[in-house]
Amino acid sequence: xxxxxxxxxxxxxxxxxxxxxxxxxxxxxxxxxxxxxxxxxxxxxxxxxxxxxxxxxxxxxxxxxxxxxxxxxxxxxxxxxxxxxxxxxxxxxxxxxxxxxxxxxxxxxxxxxxxxxxxxxxxxxxxxxxxxxxxxxxxxxxxxxxxxxxxxxxxxxxxxxxxxxxxxxxxxxxxxxxxxxxxxxxxxxxxxxxxxxxxxxxxxxxxxxxxxxxxxxxxxxxxxxxxxxxxxxxxxxxxxxxxxxxxxxxxxxxxxxxxxxxxxxxxxxxxxxxxx
Numbered sequence: 001x002x003x004x005x006x007x008x009x010x011x012x013x014x015x016x017x018x019x020x021x022x023x024x025x026x027x028x029x030x031x032x033x034x035x036x037x038x039x040x041x042x043x044x045x046x047x048x049x050x051x052x053x054x055x056x057x058x059x060x061x062x063x064x065x066x067x068x069x070x071x072x073x074x075x076x077x078x079x080x081x082x083x084x085x086x087x088x089x090x091x092x093x094x095x096x097x098x099x100x101x102x103x104x105x106x107x108x109x110x111x112x113x114x115x116x117x118x119x120x121x122x123x124x125x126x127x128x129x130x131x132x133x134x135x136x137x138x139x140x141x142x143x144x145x146x147x148x149x150x151x152x153x154x155x156x157x158x159x160x161x162x163x164x165x166x167x168x169x170x171x172x173x174x175x176x177x178x179x180x181x182x183x184x185x186x187x188x189x190x191x192x193x194x195x196x197x198x199x200x201x202x203x204x205x206x207x208x209x210x211x212x213x214x215x216x217x218x219x220x221x222x223x224x225x226x227x228x229x230x231x232x233x234x235x236x237x238x239x240x241x242x243x244x245x246x247x248x249x250x251x252x253x254x255x256x257x258x259x260x261x262x263x264x265x266x267x268x269x270x271x272x273x274x275x276x
Contacts, residue, residue, distance in 0.1 A: 025251075032056050032245040039241050056245035065218070066246060069226040076141055076211075076222060077204040083146040084200055085193070091152045093181050096159035097167055113149050122210065129214055136217040144210060145203075151196045158192040159185055198261050202254055223250045
């Protein structure tokens with residue numbers, strides 16, 4: 001009986017916590033389908049609407065070129081993620097399997113970079129990109145994001161769980177390092193690699209500070225900058241439903257992506273955090 005009551009209590013707590021977590025998303029969607037007049041006439045916020053409208057979504061796409069910002073964000077996300085995965089995979093493999101002088105010291109110094117907040121290097125990155133005359137270019141947007149110490153560490157730990165005897169046997173058979181990496185290590189580490197890709201996609205899609213700093217040309221704005229432009233165009237502070245509609249549109253791809261790959265993400269994090 002006590003065990004059953006404990007299970008019921010756990011389910012009630014998790015259900016309550018789920019409602020708390022999901023409520024902001026519900027409120028965002030609800031607000032996006034309320035008319036401007038209906039929203040502003042609510043002295044006490046209502047948790048349902050009897051007259052939903054899609055006009056706010058039309059406004060979000062016509063007030064600013066949101067479709068173009070979507071395309072810019074897609075290009076930025078795909079290219080940045082692809083380059084970063086190339087760098088991360090090769091770096092993790094080198095630290096996990098190759099033997100070279102000073103490897104441990106170099107990796108320790110590499111990990112120490114995780115202690116430095118991004119805010120401390122953003123000015124240096126800005127000066128560097130500006131001196132290279134790469135402001136208002138996709139290359140300027142992409143370059144500072146093409147590597148990650150944390151992802152290299154996560155994938156290295158994953159690679160090290162693969163028995164080293166497999167690597168030695170492959171070398172005896174004359175297999176090159178690249179072929180061993182491609183045929184053996186990457187398939188085994190697929191959950192972790194998918195996790196890193198998804199997390200990087202989310203990071204790129206939500207990127208705001210750097211794109212806002214390095215671009216003042218709307219031709220290179222990302223979707224996060226589009227939200228700010230909506231506010232600056234005048235209706236963001238008053239027409240909250242239209243702004244919420246833009247946020248919903250921007251959030252949907254990430255939510256769908258997570259729902260599709262949620263099992264892979266959980267498996268990758270669990271595998272990367274377990275050693276032995």
